[in-house]
Amino acid sequence: MKVTAKGQVTxxxxxxxxxxxxxxxxxxxxxxxxxxxxxxxxxxxxxGEQLIKHLKxxxxxxxxxxEIMALTRGED
Numbered sequence: 001m002k003v004t005a006k007g008q009v010t011x012x013x014x015x016x017x018x019x020x021x022x023x024x025x026x027x028x029x030x031x032x033x034x035x036x037x038x039x040x041x042x043x044x045x046x047x048g049e050q051l052i053k054h055l056k057x058x059x060x061x062x063x064x065x066x067e068i069m070a071l072t073r074g075e076d
Contacts, residue, residue, distance in 0.1 A: 011038075019040070020040070021040060025040060026040070026041040026043060027039065027040055027041060028041050
């Protein structure tokens with residue numbers, strides 16, 4: 001693998017898939033003696049994750065799966 005004039009390298013597809021490195025994933029290089037360690041950056045939870053965390057356990061009505069499905073289908 002070669003480094004481009006801009007300092008870029010391509011992470012092989014197999015490794016990206018295995019490690020869950022998707023387009024937009026932030027990574028960082030950590031220097032260690034005579035090599036670099038590439039790690040995925042820890043990111044803040046996304047808006048969806050924050051919303052789920054906020055709402056978790058706040059439901060006041062218990063419905064069965066069948067009842068929820070009937071509501072989504074518009075059944076009475």
